[in-house]
Amino acid sequence: MSADWTPGEMMAVAAASLLREEDIALVGLGLPQIAALLAQRTTTPGIQLLLEIGVFMPHPVEPAVGIADPRMWRDPWSFGGVLDVLGAMLHGGRVTLGMLGTLQIDPSGSLNTTMVSAQDGSVRRFNGSGGGNDIASLAGRVFVVMRHDSRKFRPAVEFLTSPGRMLNGRPRAEYGLSGGGTTAIITDRAILTITDAGAVLASVHPGQTPESVIGSTPMPLIMPDGGPDETAAPTATQQRLLRTELDPKGWYLS
Amino acid sequence: MSKVSSLAEAMSAVKDGTHLALTGFSITRSAVAAAAEIVRAGRRGLTLTQVTGSLDTDLLVGSGCVDRLIYSGGSLDRFGSLYSVNRAISAGMPTEEYSTLSLTLRVLAGSLGLPFLPTRALIGSQLLDHLVPVGGAKMIIDPFTGTPVLAVSAIRPDVAIVHANVCDEDGNASVSGPLWSIKETALASATVIVTAERVVPRHGVDPSMVIIPGTVVSAVAEVPGGGHPTAVYGAYDYDADELTAYAAASKAGGDTFGRFVADRFLAGMVTR
Numbered sequence: 001m002s003a004d005w006t007p008g009e010m011m012a013v014a015a016a017s018l019l020r021e022e023d024i025a026l027v028g029l030g031l032p033q034i035a036a037l038l039a040q041r042t043t044t045p046g047i048q049l050l051l052e053i054g055v056f057m058p059h060p061v062e063p064a065v066g067i068a069d070p071r072m073w074r075d076p077w078s079f080g081g082v083l084d085v086l087g088a089m090l091h092g093g094r095v096t097l098g099m100l101g102t103l104q105i106d107p108s109g110s111l112n113t114t115m116v117s118a119q120d121g122s123v124r125r126f127n128g129s130g131g132g133n134d135i136a137s138l139a140g141r142v143f144v145v146m147r148h149d150s151r152k153f154r155p156a157v158e159f160l161t162s163p164g165r166m167l168n169g170r171p172r173a174e175y176g177l178s179g180g181g182t183t184a185i186i187t188d189r190a191i192l193t194i195t196d197a198g199a200v201l202a203s204v205h206p207g208q209t210p211e212s213v214i215g216s217t218p219m220p221l222i223m224p225d226g227g228p229d230e231t232a233a234p235t236a237t238q239q240r241l242l243r244t245e246l247d248p249k250g251w252y253l254s
Numbered sequence: 255m256s257k258v259s260s261l262a263e264a265m266s267a268v269k270d271g272t273h274l275a276l277t278g279f280s281i282t283r284s285a286v287a288a289a290a291e292i293v294r295a296g297r298r299g300l301t302l303t304q305v306t307g308s309l310d311t312d313l314l315v316g317s318g319c320v321d322r323l324i325y326s327g328g329s330l331d332r333f334g335s336l337y338s339v340n341r342a343i344s345a346g347m348p349t350e351e352y353s354t355l356s357l358t359l360r361v362l363a364g365s366l367g368l369p370f371l372p373t374r375a376l377i378g379s380q381l382l383d384h385l386v387p388v389g390g391a392k393m394i395i396d397p398f399t400g401t402p403v404l405a406v407s408a409i410r411p412d413v414a415i416v417h418a419n420v421c422d423e424d425g426n427a428s429v430s431g432p433l434w435s436i437k438e439t440a441l442a443s444a445t446v447i448v449t450a451e452r453v454v455p456r457h458g459v460d461p462s463m464v465i466i467p468g469t470v471v472s473a474v475a476e477v478p479g480g481g482h483p484t485a486v487y488g489a490y491d492y493d494a495d496e497l498t499a500y501a502a503a504s505k506a507g508g509d510t511f512g513r514f515v516a517d518r519f520l521a522g523m524v525t526r
Contacts, residue, residue: 029331052354053279053306054432066331068280068308070487073432081433082305083362086355091374114327114351114381125340128327130306133353134375163378176393176402178374251332 005234007147007188008253009242010205012038013234015099015145015186021046025097026090026135029066031145032099034242034252035186041241050089052131054081063247086131090138093178098139100132102146104157107219109144109164109182109194111136112157129161136162141183148187153219165194189213191231198222203229256423257474264447264473265291267413273301275361275411275443277436278308278484281331281492283429285310285415287480288449290519293317303411304328305357305435309484309500312336313519315347316504316511324390324409326352333494334501341507350390351381356406358435360390363408364442370405372396377404414443416466417481419488420459421450425471428463431487437465446470449477451489 005013008031015035019025021044027036037060040047048057051067057077064072073079089095103126104112113132115125136142146152163172165181172181184202185192190213191203201221204213210228214221234242247253265288268274274292278284289310292300302320304311307328314320316338323343328336343349352360356375363371376382376391382404385391394405416436418427427448429436440446446466453476481489483496496518503514 051432053282053434065333066280066329068282068306068331068485070282070431070485070491073487079432081437082354082358082435083438086358086375091355123344125335125344127329127335128307128325128351129353129379129381130327130329131354133379133381134355137353137375137377137379160378160380167378172378176374176377176404 005239006253009234009239011035011145011186011188012242012253013238014191014205014231015143016043017232018143018184018186018191019044019047019097023097024048024050024089024095025099026050026052026085026095026131026139027099028101028132028135030101030252032101034246035145036099037246038238038241042238050085050095052082052086054079054085056080061245063249063251086134090134095138096140098135098142100135100142100144102144102152104152104154105144105146105185106154106157106164107199108166109142109185110157110160111144111162111164112159113161114159116158133162136181137177138179141180144182144185146185146187148189148216150216150218153217155219189216192221200224201228203231205231206233257425257471258423258453259473259475261287261291261449261475261477264449264475265295267445267447267472268292268297270297271299273303273412275414275439276302276304276308276310277414277416277439278304278310279306279434280308280329281333281497282308282485282487283417283481284308284484285417285449285480286313286482286484286519287477288415288417288447289313292319293515294520303409303439305361305439306354307336307339312338312504313515315339315342316507317515320347322348324350324357326354326357330497330501333497334505337501337504338507338511350385350388352376352385352390353381356391358438360406360409361435361438361442363406364410365438368408370407372403372405374403409442411443413445413447414440415447415449416440417486418448418450418466419486420452420454421448421474422454422458422468423456423474425466425468425474426459426464427466427471428459429465433465440466441470445472447472448474449480450474451478451480451486452476
């Protein structure tokens with residue numbers, strides 16, 4: 001792989017490239033937050049960002065340690081509460097895009113953010129759902145941003161915190177879920193799209209081949225007609241923004 | 255009659271076994287001074303509800319005050335996890351874990367005096383496997399459309415604590431910045447205690463800025479820095495060094511955490 005960018009930078013750039021100007025987006029802590037801010041500052045300046053804590057359209061200029069960091073809320077359009085953001089906006093059907101991280105993912109895009117077992121059988125607990133389940137349950141479409149670590153791809157997640165596109169092999173709408181579920185997985189190797197037929201290798205990042213991605217992905221990948229695209233590499237402008245403004249301390253991108 | 259009292263007097267509403275609700279969020283607006291007073295008073299057997307787990311909850315759980323937790327996960331953001339909470343859950347502390355919205359709807363239902371509210375969150379999640387048996391949530395059929403929907407039951411804590419920026423002597427409290435589930439949590443609770451950076455005379459808070467109406471507040475304590483080391487929007491930033499030290503102590507647990515709490519939180523209370 002080229003040494004010109006870090007895996008985190010490639011993930012942020014690839015995720016940002018999938019956002020739409022008209023998106024109303026709810027994003028989680030970490031790389032999703034960086035990718036959304038990158039898009040806001042470059043390709044899709046009209047994107048509307050929301051934070052579950054109760055912030056509409058923040059314009060942070062300093063790196064934040066999370067969504068509870070007031071740096072993240074800078075220069076907002078308005079403040080509100082959970083009932084405004086996760087209630088009226090998300091549950092009300094106005095949020096077109098959710099972007100989340102995960103510990104584990106299954107082929108339908110269901111997520112585990114609760115716990116993982118070690119080989120010795122001990123369980124390590126993580127941060128749990130927060131608004132993650134709400135976003136996965138209710139957003140129009142959901143992007144999952146995660147390292148391309150073979151241990152993260154599971155035939156079934158150890159704990160299903162948040163539902164993906166299908167539940168028990170059936171369309172999620174049958175169960176009463178309203179959003180579209182996971183539609184794309186953005187990793188440091190590729191962009192996978194989730195369809196009813198399974199995961200599609202939509203795009204491989206520079207320095208990767210379809211074979212290298214398939215070889216590092218322990219779940220079936222469908223090849224699109226004509227083969228996968230090649231993801232655009234980070235531009236100098238994107239890298240400068242990421243390194244000097246959005247994550248100068250390398251908290252998320254290193 | 256003025257509701258202003260000392261922190262210790264205000265917190266006397268929290269007794270052994272009280273169902274307490276806290277309103278911090280991760281590393282912001284945690285009721286740290288109030289939680290420390292509960293630790294100092296040696297309260298035990300609390301049921302604790304907090305929509306998004308934050309430092310105050312970790313402090314109470316790590317100090318052995320809590321028997322049962324109702325939350326939707328939480329963290330110290332990049333400073334770490336709620337290590338004491340996670341350790342207690344792993345050790346078997348009865349815990350109900352929701353999503354942020356579904357738990358907010360539980361307190362909203364409680365505030366409205368409704369038995370439950372319907373939602374499309376949490377459906378299909380394994381979180382439900384633990385919530386249905388304890389009466390927190392149940393799949394029902396929408397009586398109008400015949401389609402499945404999740405009902406989350408009302409929750410009504412005994413006492414809620416809100417750390418406000420400004421509060422008048424009648425308990426009308428102003429909270430600056432985002433409001434997550436602060437108001438719904440307070441209004442669901444039988445008794446509300448406000449700790450505030452600043453307490454002002456009657457009519458001293460612009461009515462348009464009041465988030466918690468004094469009508470539901472029983473006691474007000476002026477506690478400048480009462481959210482430290484978490485951030486209080488409009489008053490102060492989080493204290494990164496202290497949060498780093500807290501996370502390390504909570505991760506270590508045991509006597510290390512006990513000494514840290516005694517040194518950093520309890521020692522200062524005597525003179526406050």
